[in-house]
Amino acid sequence: MTLPPDDDAAWAPLARHWHIRPDTIYLNHGSFGPPPAAVREVRRRWLAAADEQPMDYFVRQLEPAWLAARDRLARFVGTSGGNLIFVENATAAMNILADSLPLAAGDEVLLTDHEYGAVQRIWQRACQRAAATAKTVVLPLPFRTADETVRAFFTAASDRTRLVVVSHVTSPTAVVLPVQAICDEARRRGIGIAIDGPHAVAQIPLAIDPLGCDFYTASCHKWLSAPFGSGFLYVAPRHQSLVRPPVLSWGRIPPTRIEAWSDEFVWAGTRDSSAYLAVPAAIALLEGIGLDAFRARTHWLARYARQRLVELTGLEPIVPDDPVWYGSMAHVPLPPLSGSWPTLPASETELAESTDAGSVRHGRADEGCPVSNPLQHTIWRELGIEVPVIEFRGTRYLRVSCHLYNDTSQIDRLVAGLGQLLAGGK
Numbered sequence: 001m002t003l004p005p006d007d008d009a010a011w012a013p014l015a016r017h018w019h020i021r022p023d024t025i026y027l028n029h030g031s032f033g034p035p036p037a038a039v040r041e042v043r044r045r046w047l048a049a050a051d052e053q054p055m056d057y058f059v060r061q062l063e064p065a066w067l068a069a070r071d072r073l074a075r076f077v078g079t080s081g082g083n084l085i086f087v088e089n090a091t092a093a094m095n096i097l098a099d100s101l102p103l104a105a106g107d108e109v110l111l112t113d114h115e116y117g118a119v120q121r122i123w124q125r126a127c128q129r130a131a132a133t134a135k136t137v138v139l140p141l142p143f144r145t146a147d148e149t150v151r152a153f154f155t156a157a158s159d160r161t162r163l164v165v166v167s168h169v170t171s172p173t174a175v176v177l178p179v180q181a182i183c184d185e186a187r188r189r190g191i192g193i194a195i196d197g198p199h200a201v202a203q204i205p206l207a208i209d210p211l212g213c214d215f216y217t218a219s220c221h222k223w224l225s226a227p228f229g230s231g232f233l234y235v236a237p238r239h240q241s242l243v244r245p246p247v248l249s250w251g252r253i254p255p256t257r258i259e260a261w262s263d264e265f266v267w268a269g270t271r272d273s274s275a276y277l278a279v280p281a282a283i284a285l286l287e288g289i290g291l292d293a294f295r296a297r298t299h300w301l302a303r304y305a306r307q308r309l310v311e312l313t314g315l316e317p318i319v320p321d322d323p324v325w326y327g328s329m330a331h332v333p334l335p336p337l338s339g340s341w342p343t344l345p346a347s348e349t350e351l352a353e354s355t356d357a358g359s360v361r362h363g364r365a366d367e368g369c370p371v372s373n374p375l376q377h378t379i380w381r382e383l384g385i386e387v388p389v390i391e392f393r394g395t396r397y398l399r400v401s402c403h404l405y406n407d408t409s410q411i412d413r414l415v416a417g418l419g420q421l422l423a424g425g426k
C-alpha cells in the first residue's frame, strides 16, 4: 500500500530508522545525509569482520563483496558494474577525472555558475596546469524552460570546448538541471560531458546509460543515506582506458589478473571499505519503502516548505513550482539584511555552508565558527534547526532538505522561528 505523501502520521514509523540527535531539527540532508540504523548495522558488521579476522576479511571476503556491492549500485543508477568504481565521495571522483583527462593549452572547460565550489576549484587547477581555461557560464534566472537554460549555457561554447561540467541537481540553488538536453547538445557538438550528481542519487530517477554522458560523479551519503565515505565514478566505455587510479596498488587481489579499467580500483592498499559494502543496505531500505513513494513524500514536504516560506517572505523562488525543477529540497530567497553583511564569492560561501553544517557541536554554542552566514548560525543557536543559508549572486537563500525523518511540524517550527528572526532584523 502506498502511503499518502501528505500524511505525517502514516510516515512517522519510517522516521524511526534514523537516529537524529534529539536537540536538533535536521533539515540539511542535502549537505550530509545521516545513515539509517540498518545501514549503520551492516557497516558495523563489516568493520567487525575485518577487526576480528583480518586475513579472512581482506583475502577472501572483501573482493567478492566489493564487486557485488558495486554491481548492485550500478543497477540502481542504470549502468553496468564494469563502468563504475567505488570512491570515497563525489570530490574524489571529480579529482580522478580531472587528473586523468588530457587537456591541452588553449582548451576550455565549461561550467555553470551553480557548480559546487570545490568542483570549480578542481577544474580551475586542472586547467591552470594545462594552460587551458575553466569558463563559468552565468545561467539566466529565474529558470523558465529547459530550452532557454540549455541555449544560454552553450552560447559560451566554442570549438575549443573539450568538456562541460554540470550538476544534475545544483548545490547552492537546489535546481534539477535539464541534463538530458545538455548531454544531447554536448554530444551533437562533439563536446565531452561530466555530470556532478551527488544530489541526484535516490532524490530523482537516475539512469546513467540512457543519458549518454561521458562521466558521472556522485556521493551515496546524501539522498541514498549510505554511509559517509561512499561514492562512485562512472566512466563511459569509450573513455575507460584514460582513467587512472590515483593510488596504484595490486588493483585486484593476486593471483587475479587486471582485465578491466575498474579492476585497478578494487584493491588500493589496506583500508576500510565498510562504507562501500553497506551501500546495498541503503538501496534495499529505500527500495523496500518504494522509491516513488519516497520521492513523492519528500517532494511534498519540500513543496510545503516552499509555499509556507513564500507566504512568509512574499519572495518568489528561482524555479517554477514543478517537480521537473526541484525534488526534495526547497530553495527560497530571503529578504536582504538591513545592516551590512559582507558578500563572499559563491565558492567560499558554499564551503562555509558545508563546513558549518558538519561541525561537531554539542550544545548550541558556535563560538569560534567561521561565520559566513550569521543567520544560519542564529537559526541553529536559537531554534535548534540545521538548515543552510546560502549566498548566491548577492541574495541569501534558505535551502530546506526534506527526508523521511522530517515532517510538517518541523517546517512549521522553522517558518515561525524564522519569521521572528527576520522581524527582529536578522
Ligand SMILES: Cc1ncc(COP(=O)(O)O)c(C=O)c1O
Residues within 6 Å of the ligand: 030, 031, 089, 090, 091, 092, 115, 116, 118, 119, 167, 169, 170, 171, 196, 197, 198, 199, 219, 354
Ligand atoms: C553538487 C555537489 N557536488 C559535489 C559535492 C561534494 O560532495 P562530497 O563532499 O560528498 O564529495 C557536493 C556536496 O555537497 C555537491 O553538492
